[in-house]
């Protein structure tokens with residue numbers, strides 16, 4: 380298939396492109412390199428530097444490569460910033476997303492895989508969260524993604540778009556070549572491992588902060604469901620293959636097991652063999668106490684099964700990547 384991947388220079392997008400190329404697909408990538416890295420783009424993919432909101436550039440890509448399907452990763456994704464600058468989230472994640480759908484429609488391309496998020500659910504009413512759980516986001520990031528899920532429902536019923544939306548829980552880990560390197564790092568596992576690297580190199584650490592210690596959880600810190608990024612990437616490809624049968628499906632993507640922030644730090648200590656210092660800090664705005672997924676639906680409908688379900692393995696692959704790339708992609 381000829382596939383356009385938006386955000387294909389980013390963390391999850393680049394690893395999905397790597398898997399698509401391995402499976403013999405022709406891939407075009409559009410990425411504005413605001414968060415993504417040129418080095419992360421597969422040499423076999425055709426790369427366009429630009430915004431997915433640029434309709435003219437998109438039209439050129441669709442016409443040049445006869446795109447059959449789009450996997451849409453590009454987005455504003457930081458929960459914290461979405462609370463102070465929601466406009467950016469609604470423009471990029473909703474308005475520019477609709478522009479992309481319009482260009483697809485104009486070019487007769489109606490297959491779409493969408494990166495959504497567990498943040499569309501808000502505070503869990505029950506756990507693990509299945510697809511029937513109510514969606515009441517508590518941050519603008521989750522709201523913008525939920526809006527787009529709903530827009531996709533309308534594009535399905537009115538224009539015959541076939542789409543799958545994936546609500547990611549916490550993607551982590553690395554492939555051999557590609558890993559997590561955000562310009563503004565807010566995610567727990569890379570911050571924990573960077574702190575470990577600082578300790579290993581006798582550098583002053585930036586200081587690992589554990590946000591909140593009185594959540595209603597086993598040890599008072601937030602609980603999350605970590606999923607290996609390669610398992611996640613593979614699910615997108617399965618979804619593309621399944622799109623004719625499940626043509627407007629939404630799937631929760633996790634491992635069905637929750638780990639607290641303190642447990643993540645403990646496992647990272649074991650894997651790195653290093654002491655990882657931290658201090659408690661106040662809660663971060665927009666953080667639900669517990670987010671754990673039920674991924675039964677994707678397993679039963681698409682036969683998805685994680686190859687790397689254990690958090691030890693997830694953290695180990697991330698540690699190996701960070702150890703090889705102590706300054707991320709800029710080495």
Ligand code: UDP
Pocket residue numbers: 458548549565566567568570587588589590591601602603640663666
């Ligand atoms: N977290 C933390 N310190 C950090 C970064 C994250 O305590 O420096 C916590 C955060 O509050 C959340 C969990 O770790 O409960 C996972 O956060 P992350 O940003 O990795 O993913 P999110 O769940 O927000 O998508």
